[in-house]
Amino acid sequence: METFLQGHMDGLLVAASWVERLREELGLEGVHQVWGEVPTWYLWLAASPGTYCLEMVHVSQVGDGLINGSFAVKFYPALDSEFFQDLPPLEKQLRESTLFDASGAPAFETRLDIPADLFTVGVLALTVDPDQEWGLYTITALNACRQIGLPGGGEKAETLLGGLPGWELSFTLYHKLLCLHAFHKKHPPVNAQFSVEPGFEKVYTPGVDVLTRPCSANKTLTLSVLFAPDPVNPPAQALELMRGELDENGGRKIVDQHFTCQHFRGWEIGPAGQPVLSEDWWRLAGVDYKSELASSCGCC
DSSP: OHHHHHHHHHHHHHHHHHOHHHHHHHTEEEEEEEOSSSOEEEEEETTOSEEEEEEEEEEEEETTTEEEEEEEEEEEEOTTSGGGGGSOHHHHHHHTSTTBOTTSSBOTTTGGGSOTTTTEEEEEEEEEOTTOSOEEEEEEEESSOOEEEOOOTTOOSOEEEEOOOHHHHHHHHHHHHHHHHHHHHOOOEEEEEEEEEEEEEEEEETTEEEEEEEEEEEEEEEEEEEEOSOSSSOOHHHHHHHHHHHHHTTTSEEEEEEOOSSSOOOOOBOTTSSBSSOTHHHHTTSOOOOOTTSOTTSOO
8 A cells, every 4th residue: 555655656757757847837946755664755845945745654545445545744844044043953953963964855864864754844644446436535743843942940931832834835846746736637626625623732841742732822724635536426434434523523614526527617725815725736637748758759
């Protein structure tokens, strides 16, 4: 199952690497796969103040033979970017160290020295059927990855250690991946749902394990988008998974919609005043960009 999902993700990224026009439109400047025990990809986006990392953390079978994978979305800010200042002290220290190479990604030899839970800004869940006829992409992130330090030693009050804008950073990468899926599979979105629920923050106390606590100033945001070949008859198993998520997390504010045609229409506005759906996900399902690397006669 892990190999299957890895191949699915590789297929999306290979499609971009072969088609220059698509790569330029998406601002995808570079992709590097790390060959190790855990499937990992580093991505560099145009005008992005840092390096993205997509790391597979769990794979399982769900429903009737469906394959589901969870990926940690990580972000390593450039040292001269404003996002670097949002890092808590430990992550700042690591980012400035020799654990990272000149590209802004963890060096291959020392990448495992970076604690796995650091620099994470969101979680991507991907569910596909074995024939890859449809794909369900879900991104979940906090609007701010707040980290709080509680009093210890001579300190008398809790302090805000830092916090990257999780949703903003996660959605940027999520958008690119969905564009790649639309282009590669030639399928438009057929269903989408967006939800908001109370968030949390991490709490650090000297000599105590890291804890989490509810945070009224934080929100957990989730967007699920389903791609399939037939908008009129979306896959029942995928719809069941989406509805099951709503039942499991009852009480959230939910907006969901079924798209019965292959054209984009306006939709819900997200927490930062930006749309949570993109016209590109429909448009790229209908384009036929050719690879500049193919021969002129079309034989390869």
